[in-house]
Amino acid sequence: MVKVIGLTGGIGSGKTTIANYFNELGVPVYIADDAGKKVMQFESVKTQIKTTFGDALFENEILNRAKLAEIVFNNADKLAELNAIVHPAIKKDFELWLQEKASFQYVIYEAAILFESGRYKDCDVIITVTAPEEIRIERVVKRDNTTREQVLSRMKMQWNDEKRISLSNFVINNSNLKIAKEEVVKILKILNIKQNQS
Ligand SMILES: CC(C)(COP(=O)(O)OP(=O)(O)OC[C@H]1O[C@@H](n2cnc3c(N)ncnc32)[C@H](O)[C@@H]1O)[C@@H](O)C(=O)NCCC(=O)NCCS
Numbered sequence: 140m141v142k143v144i145g146l147t148g149g150i151g152s153g154k155t156t157i158a159n160y161f162n163e164l165g166v167p168v169y170i171a172d173d174a175g176k177k178v179m180q181f182e183s184v185k186t187q188i189k190t191t192f193g194d195a196l197f198e199n200e201i202l203n204r205a206k207l208a209e210i211v212f213n214n215a216d217k218l219a220e221l222n223a224i225v226h227p228a229i230k231k232d233f234e235l236w237l238q239e240k241a242s243f244q245y246v247i248y249e250a251a252i253l254f255e256s257g258r259y260k261d262c263d264v265i266i267t268v269t270a271p272e273e274i275r276i277e278r279v280v281k282r283d284n285t286t287r288e289q290v291l292s293r294m295k296m297q298w299n300d301e302k303r304i305s306l307s308n309f310v311i312n313n314s315n316l317k318i319a320k321e322e323v324v325k326i327l328k329i330l331n332i333k334q335n336q337s
Pocket residue numbers: 149150151171172175204205207208211218221222225226249250251252253293296297
């Protein structure tokens with residue numbers, strides 16, 4: 140049966156960058172952030188968001204993600220309510236995706252909140268991507284054209300590296316991308332994953 144590698148790390152650590160490299164080497168990758176964006180367009184999910192957070196978050200049926208972020212990343216209870224709506228839909232979407240990958244040895248499930256959501260329990264192997272906090276903040280401020288305060292408010296809702304590492308099989312230090320990519324190749328060797336497997 141296909142095995143699931145959970146790939147996690149705090150905001151801005153470089154999870155998606157590392158996941159994309161696994162993909163280049165032939166391991167199928169599922170990005171939970173992207174799935175979140177997809178399922179939030181489903182009518183059933185939109186309806187629940189409207190019921191919980193109000194119609195005003197939608198303009199012409201389009202969700203104002205920045206407004207919702209402002210609410211949930213400053214209030215842990217509200218974030219838990221949003222997670223309770225969106226996470227079951229992501230789980231279903233992932234299970235459907237996984238069915239199509241039955242011929243592979245391994246797939247990657249990439250999620251910032253793999254531990255916080257409990258989804259790590261469904262993984263066979265767990266990898267945490269790390270980078271110093273200040274570098275992560277700088278990267279996200281640059282990538283999203285956001286503020287340090289906004290990044291910090293998301294970080295506060297996530298586990299710290301010490302906790303993540305304690306439950307991980309592998310840690311990839313992504314301070315330097317070239318070295319991090321070498322770690323990816325080493326992990327593939329250890330897990331006996333053929334590059335461009337199928
Ligand atoms: C609040 C929302 C609309 C903000 O959207 P936005 O486009 O600004 O951010 P995006 O979804 O691209 O996430 C960017 C980063 O924020 C952090 N983040 C997102 N959701 C969460 C969360 N529930 N808990 C902690 N951190 C989170 C992660 O580091 C993530 O990589 C969105 O993040 C959301 O719907 N979150 C709840 C669903 C979820 O958990 N998605 C992520 C699955 S890993």
